[in-house]
Amino acid sequence: MIARVLLPLPVEHTFDFEVGDSLLEKLSIGTRVTVRFRGKDKTGIIQSLEEGSNYAGPLEPVLRVNKGPSYDPSTLSFCLDTAKYYLSPPGPFVNRLLPHTVTTRRERHVQLTGSLPYITSKIEALSRRAPRQSEVLSFLLSTQHGASEQTLRKRLKISTSVIDRLIELGLIKETREAPSLPDPATTQDLPTLTQDPVLQEDTLLMSHDRISYYVEALKYTISIKRSALILLPEILLARKMSSGLARLLGVETTLYHSGLPEGERGRIWQLVKGNPCVVVGTRSSLFLPFTDLGLVIVDQEHDRSYKQDEMTPYFNARDVVKRKGGHRVILGSPSPSVESFHQSRQGKIKLVRKPALQTDVMLVDMRKEKAPLSNVLIEGIAETIASGKRVLLGVNARGHFQAVLCKECGKPLVCPNCGANLTYDVRSSQLVCRVCGVAQPRMACPNCGSRSLRFVGIGSQRLEEEMNARFPGMQIARIDRSSLSNKASLAEAELAIEEKAQIIIGTPLATKGPTIDNLGLVATIGLDGIIARPDFRAAERTYQYLVGLFARLDRKGKAIIQTSYPEHYAVTAAVTADYDLFYEREIKDREAMFYPPFSHLARLIMPKDTAPKKLIADLNTDDVRVVGPAPRPGKHSQEMILVKAKDIDILRQTCMDIRKSTASRTKVEIDIDPDQI
Secondary structure, three states, X not given: OEEEEEOXXXXXXXXXXXXXXXXXXXXXXXXXXXXXXXXXXXXXXXEEEEOOXXXXXXXXXXXXXOOOOOOOHHHHHHHHHHHHHOOOOHHHHHHHHOOOOOOXXXXXXXXXXOOHHHHHHHHHHHHHHOHHHHHHHHHHHHHOOOEEHHHHHHHHOOXXXXXXXXXXXXXXXXXXXXXXXXXHHHOXXXXXXXXXXXXXXXXXXXXXXXXXXHHHHHHHHHHOOOXXXXXXXXXXXXXXXXXXXXXXXXXXXXXXXXXXXXXXXXXXXXXXXXXXXXXXEOHHHHHOOOOOEEEEEEEOOOOHHHEOOOOOOOOEXXXXXHHHOOOEEEEEOOOOOHHHHHHHXXXXXXXEEOOOOOOEEEEEEHHHOOXXXXXXXXXXXHHHHHOOOEEEEEXXXXXXXXXXXXXXXXXXXXXXOOOOEEEEEOOOOEEEEOXXXXXXXXXXXXXXXXXXXXXXXXXXXHHHHHHHHXXXXXXXXXXXXXXXXXXXHHHHHHHHHHHHOOEEEEOHHHHOOOOOOXXXXXXXXXXXHXXXXXXXXXXXXXXXXXXXXXXXXXXXXXXXXXXXXXOOHHHHHHHOOOHHHHHHHHXXXXXHOOOOOOOEEEEEEEEOOOOOHHHHHHHOOOOEEXXXXXXXXXXXXXXXXXXXXXXXXXXXXXXXXXXXXXXXXXXXXXXXXXXXX
16 A cells, blocks of 8 residues: 655655555544655655555655544645645645644533523522622523633633532533534524525625624524634634624634644644534634534635735635635625625625715825824824723834835835845844844845935834823833734733723734724824835725724724825725725726736746746737736845736646746745735
């Protein structure tokens, strides 16, 4: 027997290994094994088991079968199809997704014992002498099927001794750990498929208030004992959604994201496998081995965080959800992507639309201002705080400045490794890349070497210092990727948003999510950096950013927009809550320039002077346009090619043709449907 193994190597094919008789019964498709490869032990995933090999020489044996999670054939096939679609080597992808270990921690799950009248009487009897025990019984009564000890401790702020005492009294008992769903008979007021269009077909839900629709769709999915997945673009939002849905549904939810310890991810992987459940997570949760997945909700479907751009394959979770098949999909957003809204116009997805929120907005023309913070904004912050309300300031960049420019050559300083704009870190007195974390050895322009630099704009850290100086004694919270590095900081951010901070300063990360209680003012600082970005989606990002910021306001709150482009159609459309105005203008520009949704895009990155220029010239037709090669911004040793095509299959074939004809083709990166160009 031969095992074809996917190793974590940047190649398209598998490697054959001989299976000894002692391992035959232990092996199956999707199992992780250890093999000997080029003199070193490596782990890989079995893609298939065959009777023979096409390799002429002797084969190395499979050394052992590894303990821990494994793929089922269906999930492995889905992962391989995803890698193939995005023209990415499958080995690194499938090996990276599968957790290596499973935590041995056993978490207690408990449920009520006895009849409803008996439990009700005990709740009343304990309410005075043991109120904590009474709270636990009330909570479990509302969930109908039990809850985990972790959930009880987190929600009710109780100790383990309270749960132990209730078990001793015989009022609750331990149950299995699997994320069970309630019986259909215990879930009240379930909708039928004819009651709401959200439940009938794939839907684009265009609304600020989406939770009630999600709950109805989830109730139906639960009632037929099928699993549901709710995707969020950020970990902070996933945590919030998980706790909120558990409360609204009365069902235990499972939170999954890449920030969890590997053992915990392995535990959830095993838990999901074979058990219908409700999972809330970020894009990595899409590849969990669900049993009979019935519903996928993609909240904030327009968000760019759904695009994986740190490593291959460069997939977009929103698009992969549609390719997965076998379940209903709800795409939710108050400001959907142009591509999704265009699909609804063509009848490819059902559009359910609710009236947009109207916000009291003041525009400040920054062409008339000399400082990053206008007098109007400073006065607005002071008045809001004096009235007992809170403030959210949206800033476009981390650090102290939004950009560093060279006075000699006029170019912005960019990271030589990844091409992102450099920023100045005050603590280390260095130029730092916030994307890859690399600090530059010299305070000089990487383009021309000049040390004559100009610092422009204001970043989140500098804004925090400014607010501390102007409003001493105020509780100020800064929320950006630098401040959210661990579980503790995530919890602190949640607390700051929910109740603690009087002034919240955040990058676009903090503008995502539901209404913030008692928020009286939101404001933009550095909005021009989004509007003027050299990207065909710049206007779309601007509109979505503003709408998301407005959505965090209390009903009577106000907004201040600081911009040098007050007449820009994305700004005026956001101010008037008119998505159609924005869409009609934007879609004309997209069609004229042959951008999505009128084409599919791919970006190819390769070493300098290796692109097959003659082939590229021959590839241009009515259906395909190939632009480049051009130098990659910030990467002098690389160049880029942009491919546009009406048909995705033609696009992928064109990319493969270019890669095959390129010198050092293994070094060619292909990004299908890039988030930005």
